[in-house]
Amino acid sequence: MYKSIIHILLTAVLVTLLLGCDGVSENPRQAFHQVSDVPIDLGVFSSHADLVAFVAQGTLNIAKTDGSGVLAQFKLNETKVTDIAISQDNRLLAASFTTYVVVWDLVDKVRLGQFDVSGESEFAKTSKIAIYAHPMQLLVGMTDGTISVIDFENKLTKRIKYHDARVSFLELGAQRQLILSAGHDGVVNILNASTLQPTFEHRLSKRVTSVAYNLSQNLLFASDALNEQIILRPFSSEPELIKLAYRERFRWFRAAAFSPDGQYLATGSSKSWWTLWDVNTGQEIDAYGIQAATSTALIVDMHINKERKLVTLNSDGIIEYWDINILKNLTR
Known part of the structure; x- marks a missing residue:
């Protein structure tokens, strides 16, 4: 750990010197700390950035962003995690694997269940997820461009193939009225969450x-x-x-x-x-x-x-x- 800190400080000095030559200015940094001693495979903040979830060496970790402690750790049976997400109320944690999603309750620190997902193509794999609580709702994007909306309260799953390639971004807007998505096909869109019909679309090259x-x-x-x-x-x-x-x-x-x-x-x-x-x-x-x-x-x-x-x-x-x-x- 001591060597790692020395490495960080030396690297910071070197980066500052090198980037300074290209007009990169002094950092307006207030503080920093390390939440993992090894590089992380995936990492996301909660909606208010008070929590951070990350995958490192086959373990899914949830910690306080200010460095005050680790809240939970879950050992993963499968190392290939495609995405992770925290609900807006910090209650639920989800991790997607090749063809299924696992959900945990962060307050009770228990596994709530595993949910199989699929796309229109038999070869489709998960690529992006988002999870919401009260009521519980799960969004899953697939590598074939399929988007699934799983409503647990009404035991209902809606699916649409709006993209022609991997879904790379997926979120619900405020009041859950809109779905925002983007993909490797260059399409960025906003869908009506009830009808799954597009209300806005823009195409990048x-x-x-x-x-x-x-x-x-x-x-x-x-x-x-x-x-x-x-x-x-x-x-x-x-x-x-x-x-x-x-x-x-x-x-x-x-x-x-x-x-x-x-x-x-x-x-x-x-x-x-x-x-x-x-x-x-x-x-x-x-x-x-x-x-x-x-x-x-x-x-x-x-x-x-x-x-x-x-x-x-x-x-x-x-x-x-x-x-x-x-x-x-x-x-x-």
Whole structure:
């Protein structure tokens, strides 16, 4: 552990020096800590980023984001986890495997059950999940583009094949009235949760690598695997499209999050930094290097709260807190 900390500190100095040459500024970091001594395979924050769930060495871990302790650990019989999700009330935890999903109760720390899922293709595998409580509802995306909505209260399953390739993003909007999805076919859409009919659709030229939304501010961000990164206003009569502006020929975006006030967008790249953007113009405000224990570290999830505090989780199992208010060029 001691060597790991020394490695992190030395790597941080090196990253800062190297990225500084490209205009990456000093980090507005407040604190950081390590939740895993080994690299993580998957990791997600809860809806308010007070909990973090991650898979490492065949174990599914749930911990407090502030580093104050591990809440639960579940040993996995199968190591190939395709996705994990926490319900908005922090009560339920779900993990998807090749053809089934397992759900746990985080309060009672018990396994609630295993649920088989399938797509239209016999070769389809799970790719994305989302879970909700009160009443319990499960969304499952498949590699053939199929989306299933499992309503446990009414013992009902709806299924639609809206994408032509792997589902890469899947969430329910507020009040569970809308379903947001995206796929490797380049399609980003919003569906009516009751009818599963589309209310909004946008097509990118390549597979979608990251999505963020803030529907209360009428904002939807999508990035493809090449050079199309856009901010949309899906509920406007004439949807406005803002492209992110940067000097490079292309960038690859791994994660994204809007600020609750809709003023800023944070994105994680395929390398060891994150970037802050002005939502209204698409202009880059600045980029900041992350703490890293390995040369391949990248951000796997991020969240901004109402106080404009950003929390990030990277593939080295390191959580960092950032205060974007302290930047001189951030003004209301």
